[in-house]
Amino acid sequence: MSEEGQLPYKSSSVNNELCLEGQFCDAIIKVEDVEFPVHRIILCNCTPYFRALFTHCSDPDKQVFNIPGLSSEMMALIINFAYTGSVSITGENVVELLMAADQFNAMDIVKLCSDFLGEQLCPENCVGIWQFTKVRLGLMTSDYLKDNVLSSELVEANSECLSMISNAILDIHDLGSRPFMSALYHPLARPRLPHSILLAIGGWSGGEPTNGIEAYDCRANRWVNVTNNLECPRAYHGAAFLNGYVYSVGGFDGVEHFNSVRRFDLTTHAWNEVAPMHSRRCYVSVTVLNGFIYALGGHDGHVRLSSAERYQPEINQWSLIAPMHEQRSHASCTTLNNRIYICGGLNGNECLQTAEYYNPESNQWTMISPMNSRRSGIGVIAYADHVFAVGGFDGNNYLRTAEAYNPHTNTWNLVFSMLTPRSNFGIEVIDDRLFVVGGFNGFTTTSDVEYYTALTNEWYEACDMDIFRTDLSCCVMSGLSNLTEYTFPRDFLPLEDVLKLAMESAEST
Structure with missing residues (x-):
C-alpha cells in the first residue's frame, strides 16, 4: 500500500521543471555515485540542514556536495519533496524515509511519515512500530489516549492494558499541573536511556x-x-x-x-x-x-x-x-x-x-x-x-x-x-x-x-x-x-x- 504525502501549499512547477532539465542549477548533491543537480535556495527552504551545508561550506566555489549515510533513493524522495511538496510513501520505504528525514531535520516529511504509520497501525504490526518509535505514554495527550487507545477493542478486552492506559491519563493530568521541571522527572516523561x-x-x-x-x-x-x-x-x-x-x-x-x-x-x-x-x-x-x-x-x-x-x-x-x-x-x-x-x-x-x-x-x-x-x-x-x-x-x-x-x-x-x-x-x-x-x-x-x-x-x-x-x-x-x-x-x-x-x-x- 502506498500514499502520496502532500503538504497544503502550492509549490512551484516551474522550479521543478528547471531542476528536471538541469537549468540554472547551482549545486550537485552526490549520493552513492548518483548526482542530483539542484537549486540551493529551493533545498534551503526545505530543511535547515541544506542551509547549513551551503552557507557553512569552507569553499564558496564548491559545486559538488557528497552526502554519505543514506541511499540515493531516499535523497531523490527528499529532493523531489523540496520542489513539489509531495512524497510517495509506501510500507516498504516509510521507515527508511522517516529516519532519513529526521537526520536531515525535514520535519514536514517526518510528520507525513508519522501520519502514514499511524494510519497503518494494526494488531499485526503494532509491536514492530512500537519497537521502531519507542512511544512514550507520558508524552502523548490524554485526548489521543481516550479517543484512539481506550476505544480499541484489544485494550477494552484486556484489563491490564485498560488499567495501564487509565493510569497514564491520570498521570498526564497530574504532569500538566506540576511545574515543568518536576514533570520531566516523572517516570512516564523522563528522558530515555541510550541504546x-x-x-x-x-x-x-x-x-x-x-x-x-x-x-x-x-x-x-x-x-x-x-x-x-x-x-x-x-x-x-x-x-x-x-x-x-x-x-x-x-x-x-x-x-x-x-x-x-x-x-x-x-x-x-x-x-x-x-x-x-x-x-x-x-x-x-x-x-x-x-x-x-x-x-x-x-x-x-x-x-x-x-x-x-x-x-x-x-x-x-x-x-x-x-x-x-x-x-x-x-x-x-x-x-x-x-x-x-x-x-x-x-x-x-x-x-x-x-x-x-x-x-x-x-x-x-x-x-x-x-x-x-x-x-x-x-x-x-x-x-x-x-x-x-x-x-x-x-x-x-x-x-x-x-x-x-x-x-x-x-x-x-x-x-x-x-x-x-x-x-x-x-x-x-x-x-x-x-x-x-x-x-x-x-x-x-x-x-x-x-x-x-x-x-x-x-x-x-x-x-x-x-x-x-x-x-x-x-x-x-x-x-x-x-x-x-x-x-x-x-x-x-x-x-x-x-x-x-x-x-x-x-x-x-
Whole structure:
C-alpha cells in the first residue's frame, strides 16, 4: 500500500521543471555515485540542514556536495519533496524515509511519515512500530489516549492494558499541573536511556597508567565513572566488545609489555583473564569481525610487529593469521564490508602513510591507496560506509585533519578537521556520531571529547571526561540488562540538559 504525502501549499512547477532539465542549477548533491543537480535556495527552504551545508561550506566555489549515510533513493524522495511538496510513501520505504528525514531535520516529511504509520497501525504490526518509535505514554495527550487507545477493542478486552492506559491519563493530568521541571522527572516523561554506551578504558594519566573506566551516556551527554579498583592499570592496549563482555588486549603498565588479555563482565563488574596472545603487543590495534577479536601489530618491547592473530571466545584460543605488509605500532584498525582495514602507525623509522586490508576468507592482506598524511597515533573507524582516518602525528605536527576512504573508488578525501589536534586517543561511533576521546594534543594530555556528523561534515564539542588521559582505548557496548548502572541518573541532570533531552524525546515520538 502506498500514499502520496502532500503538504497544503502550492509549490512551484516551474522550479521543478528547471531542476528536471538541469537549468540554472547551482549545486550537485552526490549520493552513492548518483548526482542530483539542484537549486540551493529551493533545498534551503526545505530543511535547515541544506542551509547549513551551503552557507557553512569552507569553499564558496564548491559545486559538488557528497552526502554519505543514506541511499540515493531516499535523497531523490527528499529532493523531489523540496520542489513539489509531495512524497510517495509506501510500507516498504516509510521507515527508511522517516529516519532519513529526521537526520536531515525535514520535519514536514517526518510528520507525513508519522501520519502514514499511524494510519497503518494494526494488531499485526503494532509491536514492530512500537519497537521502531519507542512511544512514550507520558508524552502523548490524554485526548489521543481516550479517543484512539481506550476505544480499541484489544485494550477494552484486556484489563491490564485498560488499567495501564487509565493510569497514564491520570498521570498526564497530574504532569500538566506540576511545574515543568518536576514533570520531566516523572517516570512516564523522563528522558530515555541510550541504546548503547561508550566505554573509555585505561590509558596514561598523570605520568603513569590508569585503571580508570568511564561510561559515556550519549542521551545525557555525561560521563559516569565505573572503575573497578581491583583491576591493574593498563595503557597502550586495545579494547573490544563481544558477546556481552569487554576485552582489554595487550598493553603496557610502565614495566611490562603484555600478551595477556582480560575480560570484563558487565553484570558482575569482575575482571578475569582469558588465553594470552602469541606475542606481547603494546600500541596494538584491535577490532572485531564475525565473532573473532583481531589483534594486529604493536610493539613487543623490542621490535615493531607485522604479525597478527585472532581470538575465538568459544574455545578460548588465539590463532596466528597472515602477517601484514608493514610493521605497525601506534596504528588503528576497523571493520567494513567484511574486511579489516588498518592505517598508519609507526614502523620504527617513520610515521606511516600506508594502509591495507585483510580478507578473512582468503587470509590475505592487500595494500590500498595511501592516506593524504602520515599518521602515527591515529584513530581509524568505519562510519557512513567509509573508513575514517583521524588525527595523529605526522613526524612534525600533531594533526587536526581527518580523511575518509571510499572502498569503491580506492580514494581518500579530506573531511572537516577536528576542533583540536590529538594523537593516541580513543575513537568510536555511537548514536550515528563519530566520537574522539582524550589523547595528547601536542602540549598536554587531554580529557576533552568531540564528535563528527557526516550529514553536516562538522565537529562539535561533547562533555569532557573526568580523567585526563592518552593511549586509552574505547569500545561501544549494547544489550545490557543492567544499563542503568552505566548511565547518568536522570534525576540529577542539570536544567539545560533536561530541557534539551525533553525536546529530543518529544520530537522522536
